């Protein structure tokens with residue numbers, strides 16, 4: 088028995104690429120829009136190449152269904168690409184004999200493309216309404232239906248096609264991911280009007296959000312399409328390798344003086360960060376329209392760049408401007424984390440010497456939607472066997488990108504199934520974790536290691552100041568691991584995760600294993616500070 092797959096697509100939904108993908112399967116026979124002439128006759132629509140289509144195809148839809156779509160097929164699979172709006176004035180009972188797949192696309196992406204072929208499109212030309220009707224009709228009959236969103240397909244073609252094949256009862260075939268460029272024998276006669284882009288392709292093109300502003304004249308039509316699209320998208324197969332926050336798929340990044348989409352955000356293989364981790368960085372957080380402790384971060388970046396003997400460093404104003412431009416482009420005013428990186432720049436040739444760095448440093452502003460990483464949970468830590476660098480090796484006061492020391496410790500934490508690793512200094516005293524500074528509370532006093540073998544964290548400095556300002560006893564000391572084990576409370580500090588309480592170190596419970604009163608108090612004072620202070624965003 089032939090498996091008959093009918094793909095009910097809207098126009099400009101990458102349906103032809105999907106048809107080419109199925110055409111790569113040895114078991115599949117392709118039929119391209121067999122009801123196009125029927126639709127043109129019934130609707131009278133003035134499409135490009137109308138007369139050619141009417142000449143080339145049978146315009147009697149019922150006969151097409153009988154003689155082509157339900158006729159015996161010479162392959163185990165028949166893949167019929169259809170436009171959903173072609174399903175007019177037809178007995179739809181044939182739908183029971185096929186597996187129906189609906190392919191849709193965000194009208195924000197689709198409409199600006201459609202107007203190139205159909206200058207004054209209406210809701211009917213977009214097919215969204217026919218697609219939602221079809222979805223409801225098939226569901227009402229308890230007939231299986233699969234919905235695809237072209238964006239998901241383009242973001243992860245292998246993942247989404249594999250899911251689609253599984254739903255269709257077919258084995259996924261790697262061949263479906265690429266094809267030769269140019270026209271194909273299966274193409275309908277309308278190909279010269281509609282298939283230019285797909286003829287240039289050799290596979291699914293990577294999804295790119297539209298950078299051009301959405302045309303104002305299409306807003307009214309967009310409003311009509313949107314509820315239909317949302318209904319369809321709610322049922323669509325989803326990318327499984329989704330980012331924790333899908334908004335980060337479409338971010339813009341400042342690299343070397345230019346704002347580029349995420350997919351193009353790259354540095355050269357000659358960049359010093361690739362050649363030797365020769366770069367410095369800062370992590371910043373944006374709260375409610377303000378950048379927290381911006382000046383301190385810019386100062387520390389400059390300090391690191393000078394310590395690394397960078398020949399030049401962009402001015403604080405230049406960095407501020409790049410930061411604000413990036414946040415504005417991404418529409419980020421809250422719940423954003425920014426990774427500012429300054430590399431020594433591109434080298435003339437690979438090698439260590441900064442004499443090869445003739446192009447000057449490269450600034451990267453990577454802003455992502457990211458809430459504090461630990462949420463509200465308590466952390467578990469293990470002690471790493473890797474020691475934090477003493478100043479005689481690499482001074483931890485430089486916030487540099489040579490993070491291997493910390494990454495090796497983090498791997499130990501991952502292997503132990505805990506959040507982070509405590510790193511000791513060369514003499515066995517506690518320095519910090521692989522990613523944060525450490526504090527303990529003992530008999531009402533807050534204590535943290537001297538910043539000799541750890542990064543002098545800005546959150547750490549803020550907590551010390553908050554303690555002083557709120558008459559909370561506090562001091563920096565040399566602290567050993569046993570003092571942490573015996574502490575009443577332990578918490579970590581850092582821009583990524585703010586103040587995070589620690590439940591256990593090396594499986595030893597800290598205090599009573601719950602968030603202690605001092606940690607809670609400092610968390611609340613800190614949150615209050617993030618709400619009240621910071622450099623306001625200029626947009």
Ligand SMILES: Cc1ncc(COP(=O)(O)O)c(C=O)c1O
Nearest residue numbers: 522523524542544545546581582
């Ligand atoms: C090793 C290490 N410790 C501590 C911190 C916390 O520093 P801050 O509070 O400035 O974010 C960081 C952050 O980058 C870090 O990488």
